[in-house]
Amino acid sequence: MKYRKLGESELKVSVLSFGAWQIGDPNYWGPGGDAEADAVVKAAMDAGVNFYDTAEAYGGGESERQLGKALGDRRKDVYVASKVSPENCAPGKLRQSCEASLQRLGTDYLDLYQVHWPFHDAGAEEVYGEFAQLQEEGKIRYIGVSNFGPTDLLRSALQHAPVISNQIGYNLIFRAIEYEILPMCQRHGLGILAYMPLMQGLLAGRWGRVEDVPVVRRRTRHFASSREQTRHQEDGCEQLLFKTLGGIARVAEHEGVTMATLSLAWVMARPGVSSVMVGCRRPEQLERNLAAVGVKLRPETIKQLDKLTHPIKEHLGANADLWQAGEESRIR
Numbered sequence: 610m611k612y613r614k615l616g617e618s619e620l621k622v623s624v625l626s627f628g629a630w631q632i633g634d635p636n637y638w639g640p641g642g643d644a645e646a647d648a649v650v651k652a653a654m655d656a657g658v659n660f661y662d663t664a665e666a667y668g669g670g671e672s673e674r675q676l677g678k679a680l681g682d683r684r685k686d687v688y689v690a691s692k693v694s695p696e697n698c699a700p701g702k703l704r705q706s707c708e709a710s711l712q713r714l715g716t717d718y719l720d721l722y723q724v725h726w727p728f729h730d731a732g733a734e735e736v737y738g739e740f741a742q743l744q745e746e747g748k749i750r751y752i753g754v755s756n757f758g759p760t761d762l763l764r765s766a767l768q769h770a771p772v773i774s775n776q777i778g779y780n781l782i783f784r785a786i787e788y789e790i791l792p793m794c795q796r797h798g799l800g801i802l803a804y805m806p807l808m809q810g811l812l813a814g815r816w817g818r819v820e821d822v823p824v825v826r827r828r829t830r831h832f833a834s835s836r837e838q839t840r841h842q843e844d845g846c847e848q849l850l851f852k853t854l855g856g857i858a859r860v861a862e863h864e865g866v867t868m869a870t871l872s873l874a875w876v877m878a879r880p881g882v883s884s885v886m887v888g889c890r891r892p893e894q895l896e897r898n899l900a901a902v903g904v905k906l907r908p909e910t911i912k913q914l915d916k917l918t919h920p921i922k923e924h925l926g927a928n929a930d931l932w933q934a935g936e937e938s939r940i941r
């Protein structure tokens with residue numbers, strides 16, 4: 610395993626981190642995740658993965674519960690991060706959320722407590738003041754944000770709290786953060802925790818046609834707004850998407866690695882990224898994903914991938930919200 614500093618904090622996190630949404634939320638991910646939760650978390654710990662991410666929202670707290678149980682008495686050997694939902698970012702409610710997360714996880718501290726999505730109903734000063742209090746009490750070690758764009762970073766988080774990281778979607782076919790967010794995080798010393806590095810399976814080459822992609826995984830702005838459950842009004846770029854995926858598959862074949870390995874290795878190679886957060890439901894998936902840690906892409910390959918994915922980057926633009934667009938975008 611390789612480790613990197615998370616922003617300017619003292620945390621040294623594994624370049625591949627464990628996304629625990631997949632355990633404890635069968636409504637989204639389908640059945641089967643729970644049965645192997647203990648085995649996949651144990652395999653991750655044995656492989657040196659030391660950063661585990663969950664949220665109060667995942668499976669209504671079930672992800673936290675299962676993660677805590679699976680970590681068991683090895684919890685102190687790793688970093689545990691959770692997230693508070695925006696509606697609970699209010700004085701009083703934040704403390705309640707934090708304490709409930711600690712209880713579900715079976716721990717008395719979080720290494721990183723993150724704002725899951727920007728909040729606008731309560732005053733930033735008061736909310737971050739409560740974060741600071743939780744920090745003083747030792748309930749949280751560090752404060753992070755997630756899905757924060759330039760405006761929310763500058764006007765809110767960075768003004769009021771010693772934030773160390775921004776957890777945000779980043780992968781070969783979703784490069785929106787490269788326009789403004791990534792450079793801003795680098796300038797302010799925030800580590801990027803990249804979520805959806807496999808685009809929930811698309812970048813593992815799992816599906817060749819839109820129709821085969823599970824409904825909940827085809828709600829992003831890559832897909833037409835006519836698809837079920839989408840929350841944007843855009844046309845999507847389905848043809849370009851599958852053309853790009855085909856190109857990535859060919860590069861992977863040429864490099865002699867799987868498409869998933871190539872995709873993860875590309876995110877790991879991006880400057881500013883502290884850790885690549887991948888979701889695995891089975892130990893075999895984890896094993897396969899760990900292979901990316903040992904892959905060092907040649908500069909020509911990175912250039913080739915950048916060029917290949919440039920049209921889709923341009924098409925989707927600087928809006929870093931995967932699901933909502935225009936005035937409805939939550940990342941500003």
Ligand SMILES: NC(=O)c1ccc[n+]([C@@H]2O[C@H](COP(=O)([O-])OP(=O)(O)OC[C@H]3O[C@@H](n4cnc5c(N)ncnc54)[C@H](OP(=O)(O)O)[C@@H]3O)[C@@H](O)[C@H]2O)c1
Pocket residue numbers: 627628629630631638662663725755756776777804805806807808809810813815869886887888889890894895897898
């Ligand atoms: N802050 C936020 O707003 C936010 C949003 C999304 C995610 N996250 C975090 O990021 C973590 C990662 O999840 P994600 O949604 O970002 O998705 P992801 O990691 O891009 O994809 C995970 C899914 O890809 C499939 N997969 C994994 N490894 C594979 C392999 N080697 N070959 C083929 N398929 C493979 C699995 O699908 P199957 O289960 O179908 O096998 C898995 O559930 C989450 O657990 C969560 O902690 C945060």
